[in-house]
Amino acid sequence: ELKVEQNPLFLSMQEGKNYTIYCNYSTTSDRLYWYRQDPGKSLESLFVLLSNGAVKQEGRLMASLDTKARLSTLHITAAVHDLSATYFCAFQYGNKLVFGAGTILRVKS
Amino acid sequence: GAVVSQHPSRVICKSGTSVKIECRSLDFQATTMFWYRQFPKQSLMLMATSNEGSKATYEQGVEKDKFLINHASLTLSTLTVTSAHPEDSSFYICSASRDGVTYEQYFGPGTRLTVT
Numbered sequence: 001e002l003k004v005e006q007n008p009l010f011l012s013m014q015e016g017k018n019y020t021i022y023c024n025y026s027t028t029s030d031r032l033y034w035y036r037q038d039p040g041k042s043l044e045s046l047f048v049l050l051s052n053g054a055v056k057q058e059g060r061l062m063a064s065l066d067t068k069a070r071l072s073t074l075h076i077t078a079a080v081h082d083l084s085a086t087y088f089c090a091f092q093y094g095n096k097l098v099f100g101a102g103t104i105l106r107v108k109s
Numbered sequence: 110g111a112v113v114s115q116h117p118s119r120v121i122c123k124s125g126t127s128v129k130i131e132c133r134s135l136d137f138q139a140t141t142m143f144w145y146r147q148f149p150k151q152s153l154m155l156m157a158t159s160n161e162g163s164k165a166t167y168e169q170g171v172e173k174d175k176f177l178i179n180h181a182s183l184t185l186s187t188l189t190v191t192s193a194h195p196e197d198s199s200f201y202i203c204s205a206s207r208d209g210v211t212y213e214q215y216f217g218p219g220t221r222l223t224v225t
Contacts, residue, residue, distance in 0.1 A: 042219040095212040099152045
């Protein structure tokens with residue numbers, strides 16, 4: 001079964017704190033994506049991870065990939081209110097994407 | 110590059126009518142286009158995959174006669190929701206791939222459909 005388990009599903013964070021979102025996927029894949037979605041909007045691509053050990057960083061977000069463990073993480077450093085959104089991971093399977101359920105992130109001041 | 114547009118962004122229609130949503134790749138030719146629907150606080154659900162000039166491939170459980178997909182050119186795909194009912198109200202998102210190797214998808218801004 002093609003499956004992505006994302007956790008937590010809901011994350012309430014204090015500004016300035018660090019946290020990690022986990023994404024476990026069920027089968028071998030060449031590409032792992034992270035997206036951000038704001039309310040009422042479509043998906044915004046954050047990261048594409050292509051190989052084992054890949055790490056990418058943009059601002060306060062850092063994504064990594066462990067293909068052997070079929071695990072990707074999205075680490076948030078010193079959260080700010082602007083990061084409040086829903087974050088999805090997805091892995092590529094053939095020509096399709098298999099999405100996780102999404103993590104709703106709320107950053108509180 | 111890799112911009113995908115959708116039209117309309119919002120549509121309200123009466124129950125029993127049909128509504129067409131357009132998805133265009135603006136600066137590239139799309140080998141494959143994808144249609145998703147998303148209910149509130151849920152993930153994206155793939156409805157169908159289409160290639161230019163071919164019949165769409167629908168995911169299990171998606172009614173082909175209700176959700177008509179036409180991929181008439183390398184830059185345009187349309188989704189027609191026929192005989193719409195309130196339960197079809199959803200956020201519909203299209204995406205497009207510009208190569209048949211990586212199939213990296215570029216997402217449109219979405220269409221909010223409300224059926225009254």
